[in-house]
Amino acid sequence: MNLDIRIDVSRARDAAVGREHGITRAELDKLQPRVSDAHAILQRERAEGQYGFWDLYKQSGVFDDVKAAAARFAQKGYDNLVVLGIGGSSLGTIALGAALLSPYHNLLSKGGRKGAPRLFVMDNIDPTVFREMMRICPPKKTLYNVISKSGGTAETMSQLMIVVDAIEKKLGSGAMKDHVVVTTNPRRSDAPPSLLHPVADEYGLTEFAVPLNVGGRFSVFSPVGMFPAAMLGMDLDAIRNGCAAMDQRCADADLKSNPAYLRAAIQYLADVNKGKSISVMLAYANGLYSIADWYRQLWAESLGKRYSLDGEEVFAGQTPVKALGATDQHSQIQLYREGPNDKLINTLETRKFARTLRIPPTLTSIAQLEYLRGASMNKLMAAELQGTLDALRLSQRPVSRIILPQINAHTVAQVLYLLEVETAMAGRLYNVNTFDQPGVEEGKKIARKLMGGEG
Amino acid sequence: MNLDIRIDVSRARDAAVGREHGITRAELDKLQPRVSDAHAILQRERAEGQYGFWDLYKQSGVFDDVKAAAARFAQKGYDNLVVLGIGGSSLGTIALGAALLSPYHNLLSKGGRKGAPRLFVMDNIDPTVFREMMRICPPKKTLYNVISKSGGTAETMSQLMIVVDAIEKKLGSGAMKDHVVVTTNPRRSDAPPSLLHPVADEYGLTEFAVPLNVGGRFSVFSPVGMFPAAMLGMDLDAIRNGCAAMDQRCADADLKSNPAYLRAAIQYLADVNKGKSISVMLAYANGLYSIADWYRQLWAESLGKRYSLDGEEVFAGQTPVKALGATDQHSQIQLYREGPNDKLINTLETRKFARTLRIPPTLTSIAQLEYLRGASMNKLMAAELQGTLDALRLSQRPVSRIILPQINAHTVAQVLYLLEVETAMAGRLYNVNTFDQPGVEEGKKIARKLMGGEG
Numbered sequence: 001m002n003l004d005i006r007i008d009v010s011r012a013r014d015a016a017v018g019r020e021h022g023i024t025r026a027e028l029d030k031l032q033p034r035v036s037d038a039h040a041i042l043q044r045e046r047a048e049g050q051y052g053f054w055d056l057y058k059q060s061g062v063f064d065d066v067k068a069a070a071a072r073f074a075q076k077g078y079d080n081l082v083v084l085g086i087g088g089s090s091l092g093t094i095a096l097g098a099a100l101l102s103p104y105h106n107l108l109s110k111g112g113r114k115g116a117p118r119l120f121v122m123d124n125i126d127p128t129v130f131r132e133m134m135r136i137c138p139p140k141k142t143l144y145n146v147i148s149k150s151g152g153t154a155e156t157m158s159q160l161m162i163v164v165d166a167i168e169k170k171l172g173s174g175a176m177k178d179h180v181v182v183t184t185n186p187r188r189s190d191a192p193p194s195l196l197h198p199v200a201d202e203y204g205l206t207e208f209a210v211p212l213n214v215g216g217r218f219s220v221f222s223p224v225g226m227f228p229a230a231m232l233g234m235d236l237d238a239i240r241n242g243c244a245a246m247d248q249r250c251a252d253a254d255l256k257s258n259p260a261y262l263r264a265a266i267q268y269l270a271d272v273n274k275g276k277s278i279s280v281m282l283a284y285a286n287g288l289y290s291i292a293d294w295y296r297q298l299w300a301e302s303l304g305k306r307y308s309l310d311g312e313e314v315f316a317g318q319t320p321v322k323a324l325g326a327t328d329q330h331s332q333i334q335l336y337r338e339g340p341n342d343k344l345i346n347t348l349e350t351r352k353f354a355r356t357l358r359i360p361p362t363l364t365s366i367a368q369l370e371y372l373r374g375a376s377m378n379k380l381m382a383a384e385l386q387g388t389l390d391a392l393r394l395s396q397r398p399v400s401r402i403i404l405p406q407i408n409a410h411t412v413a414q415v416l417y418l419l420e421v422e423t424a425m426a427g428r429l430y431n432v433n434t435f436d437q438p439g440v441e442e443g444k445k446i447a448r449k450l451m452g453g454e455g
Numbered sequence: 456m457n458l459d460i461r462i463d464v465s466r467a468r469d470a471a472v473g474r475e476h477g478i479t480r481a482e483l484d485k486l487q488p489r490v491s492d493a494h495a496i497l498q499r500e501r502a503e504g505q506y507g508f509w510d511l512y513k514q515s516g517v518f519d520d521v522k523a524a525a526a527r528f529a530q531k532g533y534d535n536l537v538v539l540g541i542g543g544s545s546l547g548t549i550a551l552g553a554a555l556l557s558p559y560h561n562l563l564s565k566g567g568r569k570g571a572p573r574l575f576v577m578d579n580i581d582p583t584v585f586r587e588m589m590r591i592c593p594p595k596k597t598l599y600n601v602i603s604k605s606g607g608t609a610e611t612m613s614q615l616m617i618v619v620d621a622i623e624k625k626l627g628s629g630a631m632k633d634h635v636v637v638t639t640n641p642r643r644s645d646a647p648p649s650l651l652h653p654v655a656d657e658y659g660l661t662e663f664a665v666p667l668n669v670g671g672r673f674s675v676f677s678p679v680g681m682f683p684a685a686m687l688g689m690d691l692d693a694i695r696n697g698c699a700a701m702d703q704r705c706a707d708a709d710l711k712s713n714p715a716y717l718r719a720a721i722q723y724l725a726d727v728n729k730g731k732s733i734s735v736m737l738a739y740a741n742g743l744y745s746i747a748d749w750y751r752q753l754w755a756e757s758l759g760k761r762y763s764l765d766g767e768e769v770f771a772g773q774t775p776v777k778a779l780g781a782t783d784q785h786s787q788i789q790l791y792r793e794g795p796n797d798k799l800i801n802t803l804e805t806r807k808f809a810r811t812l813r814i815p816p817t818l819t820s821i822a823q824l825e826y827l828r829g830a831s832m833n834k835l836m837a838a839e840l841q842g843t844l845d846a847l848r849l850s851q852r853p854v855s856r857i858i859l860p861q862i863n864a865h866t867v868a869q870v871l872y873l874l875e876v877e878t879a880m881a882g883r884l885y886n887v888n889t890f891d892q893p894g895v896e897e898g899k900k901i902a903r904k905l906m907g908g909e910g
Binding site: 378 | 752789824825827837838
C-alpha cells in the first residue's frame with residue numbers, strides 16, 4: 001500500500017474559486033524564480049548546519065540512545081509519563097499522542113495501553129491542574145521528562161521544583177535519577193549553558209540534548225518529541241522513514257513537484273495577493289486535530305514578524321486557526337462560507353480510519369433516517385467532508401488539502417516534516433527571520449520583574 | 456465576597472494603545488444612539504418572546520424537572536454520562552464541564568467525582584473515537600443524553616442508531632428508558648415535529664424540550680446544558696443566580712453601565728473602525744479555555760453573514776480565535792505582538808484559582824531560580840498574565856478583559872450570559888440576523904445526497 005500523503009491545491013486555484021480568490025498559474029510562475037532563489041539559500045543553510053531540523057531524522061545515534069533509554073525506563077513499569085514543557089517542548093508530543101495513541105489512552109488499563117504509561121503533558125502553570133496532576137500521578141509510579149533548552153523557562157522550572165520536592169520527600173534524593181529525564185541544550189563550549197545541566201549533575205539524571213541549531217518549534221524529531229514517543233511505544237523507525245520520504249519529495253525547487261514549496265507558495269500568495277490573512281487548519285479526524293495546535297505555533301512564531309530581513313517594518317504573518325470537522329460545520333462553517341473571504345482553509349484529511357463503524361438498521365420506524373441505515377460512520381464522515389469542500393467552493397473560498405492514506409507514525413511524520421519545510425520556505429517568501437521570536441521577550445521580562453527577579 | 460465578574464475595556468481604548476488602534480470616547484458616544492435603538496428592538500423582541508435565551512434562567516418549572524430527573528437517574532449510579540450532540544448541543548456542556556469539574560474528572564474514582572458519572576461529549580463522527588467510547592462505556596453503566604432540536608442531525612442520529620443497537624442487544628429494548636434521555640423540540644402544534652418524538656414514544660424515554668425560540672448556540676441554560684449539568688452535580692441555582700445577576704447588569708442601554716453592550720461596542724468598533732477582523736479569546740486558566748470554543752460558535756455563526764438585514768451583501772463577521780495563557784505565550788504571542796495589528800484580544804481571567812500551589816525551595820544550587828523559590832504557581836500565572844497585558848499594550852494591541860473573582864457556577868454563568876447578550880447587541884450593530892445560519896445548509900445537502908438520501 002502506498003503510504004505517501006497527498007497534497008492537493010486545486011481548490012485554492014482560480015479554476016475552482018475564481019481569479020479574485022484563487023491562485024493563478026501566472027502567479028505561481030512569477031513566484032518560481034523567488035522560490036528557486038530561496039531554495040538555494042535554504043539548501044546552503046542546511047548544508048552549513050545553520051538550521052538543523054532538516055536532518056534530525058538521520059541521527060541514528062540519537063535515535064538509538066533514545067530507544068535504549070526508553071527501553072531501560074520501560075522496564076520499571078511506570079504508570080505515568082509526565083512531560084514538563086511548554087510551546088515547542090510540548091506541542092509535538094501532544095500532536096503525536098493525539099494522532100497515534102488510542103483516543104482514550106489515559107482511561108485504558110495498562111494492558112489496553114500495551115504497557116505504555118499514561119501521558120500528561122504539563123504545558124501550563126494552572127495551579128489547579130498541576131496540583132491535581134500531582135495527586136493522581138504519585139511520584140513512585142511516574143517518570144517526568146523535563147524539557148527546556150535553556151533551563152530558564154519559568155513555567156517549566158517552577159513545575160520541576162514542585163516535582164523535585166515531591167520526589168525528595170516521598171522517595172528520597174537518590175530516586176531522582178529513576179524518575180526524571182532531562183532534555184536541554186547540549187554540553188558544548190560554544191553552547192549557552194543550561195540551568196538543567198547542574199540539576200542533571202547533582203542527581204545523576206539521564207540527559208538528552210536538543211541540537212543548538214534546532215529551535216523549539218522545529219524540535220519534534222529531536223529527543224524533545226522522540227523520547228516521549230519511544231516511552232509511549234510509537235514506531236520511531238516509521239517516523240524516521242516518514243521524514244525521509246518527505247525530505248526526498250521536497251528535494252528540488254520546482255513548484256510543480258515540491259509539495260512543501262507548492263503549499264508555501266499557495267499560502268503566501270493567498271495572503272499577499274488575495275487578502276487571506278487567516279490560515280485555517282481544518283482536520284477531519286479527531287486524531288489529527290492537535291496537529292493544528294503544533295502548526296499554530298510553527299506558523300505564528302515563524303512568520304509573525306514586525307521586521308523583514310532587510311529591517312523594514314512589515315508586521316507580517318497569517319493568523320493560524322484550528323478547526324475540526326465535522327464538529328465545526330456546526331460552529332465555524334457559517335462564517336467560513338458567508339463571512340469575509342479572508343481565509344485559506346487547509347484541510348487535514350485521512351482516507352481511512354483505524355476503525356470502521358457500521359450504522360446498524362435501528363430506529364426503523366423513522367423513514368427519514370433510511371439513508372443512514374446500513375451505511376458506516378466512516379462513509380458519513382467522508383460525505384460531510386465532501387459536502388463542506390463543495391460548499392466552500394460554491395462560496396469561492398480557497399482550500400488547500402493534505403490527504404493521508406491513513407493515520408500512522410509514517411504518515412503523520414510526513415505531515416509534520418512537510419509543514420516544517422513549508423514554513424522554512426514561507427519565511428523566505430515573506431523575507432522574515434523564520435527562526436527567531438523577539439516578540440516574546442518583553443512579557444517574560446515584565447513577569448520576571450513582578451516575581452521579584454531581574455527583568 | 457463579591458462574586459460579580461468585572462469587565463475592563465480600558466486597554467482597548469485610545470489612551471492605552473493610541474487612536475489608530477484604540478477606541479475613543481467620541482466613537483463610543485457616536486455609537487450610543489444606535490445602541491439605544493438596538494436596545495429598544497432587543498427589549499421588544501424579548502418581551503414578545505421572539506427570542507427566548509434571555510429568560511431561560513427564569514423557568515423554575517423546567518429547572519425543577521431537570522433536577523428531579525437527574526436525581527432519579529443518579530440513583531441508578533451510572534459510571535458514564537454520554538452526550539450525543541454537536542455544535543450548540545455540546546459546546547455548552549463542554550465549557551461547563553471544563554470550568555466546573557476537576558481537570559481530570561474522568562480519571563478520578565467515583566468517590567473522587569463525588570458520585571458523578573464520567574463525562575463523554577460525542578460531538579463528532581470520528582469512527583475511531585466513537586467505537587472506542589462504546590468500548591469503554593458499556594451500555595449497562597451508561598446514560599446517554601441525545602440532543603438535537605430537529606432529530607434530523609445526521610451526526611447525532613447516526614450515533615444514536617449505534618447506541619440503540621448496543622442497548623437492545625445487550626440489555627433489551629425495555630432498558631432503553633433507563634439509559635436514554637432525549638432533548639429536542641417541544642411537542643406543540645406550532646412546532647416542527649422532531650424525529651426524536653417517535654423514538655421517545657416507542658421506548659418511553661424521558662424527554663426535555665428546547666424552547667422553539669431558542670437556537671442551539673443560545674441554549675446552554677435550557678435542558679440542553681442543564682440536564683448534563685445536573686447529572687454532573689453542578690449547582691443549578693448558582694447558575695441561575697449568575698444569569699439573573701448579569702441580566703440585571705445588562706438592563707439599560709447606556710454603554711457606560713451595560714457591560715455586554717460596552718463589550719459589543721468595543722468589538723464592533725474595533726472591527727469596523729480599526730480593522731480588527733479577528734476576535735481572540737485568550738483564557739488565563741485551563742478551566743476557562745473551553746468557553747472560548749463555545750464563544751467561537753456563538754460569535755461566528757451569529758455574525759458571520761453574507762447579507763445584512765436590508766439584503767445588502769456585507770460578508771460580515773469577525774473570526775473568533777481561541778488561545779490559552781500562559782501556554783500560548785510560547786506559541787501565539789509573537790504573532791499577536793509583531794504580526795498584523797488585526798486582532799482584538801479578549802482575555803478571560805480569574806483572580807483566584809481553586810487551589811494554591813507553592814513552589815518549594817528546591818534546586819537551591821541554581822541561583823537564577825531564586826525568584827521562584829517560595830513563590831506560588833498562582834503568583835507566577837498572575838505575573839505572566841500581567842506581563843502579556845503590558846507587552847501587548849507596548850505593541851499597541853487592544854485588549855478587552857473579563858475578570859472572574861474565582862471560577863464557579865455563579866461566575867461562569869455570568870460570563871456565558873454576558874457573551875450571549877453581547878452577541879445579540881453585536882448582531883444589531885452589524886445589522887445582520889443574529890439567529891439564523893443559512894450558510895450551513897448547502898454542505899449538509901451535498902453530504903446527504905452522497906449518502907444516498909435526498910438533498
